[in-house]
Amino acid sequence: MSIASPCINICRMSATTGLCEGCFRSLDEIARWSRSEDTDKLRVLELVAQRRAALGAAAAPTLASPEGA
Amino acid sequence: MSTAVTLPDTIRVLERGWLSANNVVLFDGGRATVVDSGYVSHGAQTVALLREVLAGRRLTDLVNTHSHSDHIGGNALVQRTFGCAISVPAGMLPTVAAWDEDALLLTTAAQSGERFHADRALHPGDTLEMGELVWQAIAAPGHDMDALVFHNRDRRILISGDALWRDGFGILFAEVLGLGDGIGAARRTLEAIARLPVDVVIPGHGAPFVEFDDALARAFARLRAFEEDGSRMARNAIRACMTFSLLDARSMEIDALPAHLASVPLYREANARFLGLTPEALADWLVGELTRAGVARREGELLVAA
Numbered sequence: 001m002s003i004a005s006p007c008i009n010i011c012r013m014s015a016t017t018g019l020c021e022g023c024f025r026s027l028d029e030i031a032r033w034s035r036s037e038d039t040d041k042l043r044v045l046e047l048v049a050q051r052r053a054a055l056g057a058a059a060a061p062t063l064a065s066p067e068g069a
Numbered sequence: 070m071s072t073a074v075t076l077p078d079t080i081r082v083l084e085r086g087w088l089s090a091n092n093v094v095l096f097d098g099g100r101a102t103v104v105d106s107g108y109v110s111h112g113a114q115t116v117a118l119l120r121e122v123l124a125g126r127r128l129t130d131l132v133n134t135h136s137h138s139d140h141i142g143g144n145a146l147v148q149r150t151f152g153c154a155i156s157v158p159a160g161m162l163p164t165v166a167a168w169d170e171d172a173l174l175l176t177t178a179a180q181s182g183e184r185f186h187a188d189r190a191l192h193p194g195d196t197l198e199m200g201e202l203v204w205q206a207i208a209a210p211g212h213d214m215d216a217l218v219f220h221n222r223d224r225r226i227l228i229s230g231d232a233l234w235r236d237g238f239g240i241l242f243a244e245v246l247g248l249g250d251g252i253g254a255a256r257r258t259l260e261a262i263a264r265l266p267v268d269v270v271i272p273g274h275g276a277p278f279v280e281f282d283d284a285l286a287r288a289f290a291r292l293r294a295f296e297e298d299g300s301r302m303a304r305n306a307i308r309a310c311m312t313f314s315l316l317d318a319r320s321m322e323i324d325a326l327p328a329h330l331a332s333v334p335l336y337r338e339a340n341a342r343f344l345g346l347t348p349e350a351l352a353d354w355l356v357g358e359l360t361r362a363g364v365a366r367r368e369g370e371l372l373v374a375a
Contacts, residue, residue, distance in 0.1 A: 002276040002278070005084055005086070005276075007084075007085065007086035008086070008374075009086040009087055009088040009089070009316040009374070011085065011086065011088070011089055011107075011108075011110075011111035011114045011115075012111070012113065012114055013113065013114055013117055020114065027117055027118055027121045028121060030083070030118060031081070031083060031118055031121045031122050033084050034074075034081075034082040034083070034084040034091075034276055034277060035076075035081070035082075
C-alpha cells in the first residue's frame with residue numbers, strides 16, 4: 001500500500017505561511033504528492049513534522065477564524 | 070513501500086482527503102479538463118491547486134463522476150473562476166437543474182453544497198477526449214444510481230469515482246435508505262468493471278493504484294458481507310457519513326448526537342431499517358467506534374475530529 005498522505009481534511013491555504021493549515025504542505029507538495037516516489041513522500045512528511053512543530057502552536061487558533069470560509 | 074503509479078504526463082491526480090474527492094486534471098495542449106471538484110468548504114484550495122497544475126493552461130471543462138457533495142462541491146467556484154463548462158451524468162441533470170437537496174443527498178446526509186449550472190449531460194457509452202486520450206463513459210450505479218466511470222482502453226486506465234476504491238466503495242445510499250437495489254446495482258457495476266482491461270485505477274478517494282484484481286476481490290467480498298448482514302452495511306454507512314460530517318464540522322457536542330442521529334434521514338433510516346437501536350444507544354456505539362478508529366477523540370463534552 002502507498003504511504004498515506006498527511007491530509008487531515010482542513011484543506012485551507014494560509015495566506016501568511018503559504019502552507020495548508022491542516023497538513024502544512026505547500027501547493028506544489030500537495031499537487032505533486034500522487035506522482036512522488038516514496039522517498040520524496042517521506043521527505044515531505046519530515047518537513048511537515050518540522051513545520052507543525054514550528055508553526056503548530058501559532059497556526060492552531062486560525063482553525064476557528066473565518067478566513068477562507 | 071511502493072513506487073509511484075505511472076500515469077501519462079497528460080494526467081495529474083490531485084489526491085485530496087475524504088471530505089474532498091480527488092481532482093483528476095487532464096491536459097490537451099493549452100487546455101485542460103478536471104474530473105470532480107471536491108467539497109464546497111475546500112473550494113479556495115481546489116482553485117489554488119488547479120492554478121498550480123494548470124500552469125497557464127485554460128480549464129475548459131469540468132466533468133463529474135456523480136452528484137455527491139465531495140465531488141461537486143467546488144463546481145460553482147471552479148466554474149466562476151475558470152469559466153469552464155460542466156458536464157454531469159445524464160441521470161443527475163434534472164436533480165442539479167432543480168437543485169433538489171434531498172435527491173443530491175445534501176439534506177439527507179446533513180452536508181453542504183453550492184448550486185451550479187450544468188451545461189451538458191453525459192450518457193453511458195459517450196466518449197470524452199481528455200488528456201490526449203479517448204475515454205468511454207460507463208454506467209456505474211450502486212453508490213450513486215446515476216454514477217459514471219471513465220475508461221481509457223489504450224492506456225488501460227479507469228477513473229472509478231466512488232464505484233471502486235483500493236479497499237471498498239462508497240456508501241450504497243439507495244440500499245441503506247430503502248430507495249432501490251443498491252447492492253444488486255453495485256454487483257453488476259463491479260462485474261462490468263471487472264471485464265475491462267485495466268492497469269491503473271484512479272479512484273475518487275485515496276491514491277491511484279495498480280492492484281485492480283485485489284481491489285475487485287475486496288469490493289465483492291464487502292458486497293457479500295453487506296448482503297448477508299444488512300446491519301453491517303448500515304453501521305458502515307452511519308460510521309462513514311458521521312466521519313464525513315465530523316471532518317466538516319471539526320467537532321460535535323456528544324449530548325446533541327442522539328437528536329442528530331434521529332433527525333438526519335440517512336441515520337434515521339439506516340437505524341430504523343437495519344438496527345432498531347435507540348438514538349442514545351446508536352450515539353454510544355458511534356462515539357466508541359470513531360474514537361477507537363482514531364477518527365475522533367473526546368474532549369470533555371465534545372467529539373473532536375482527530
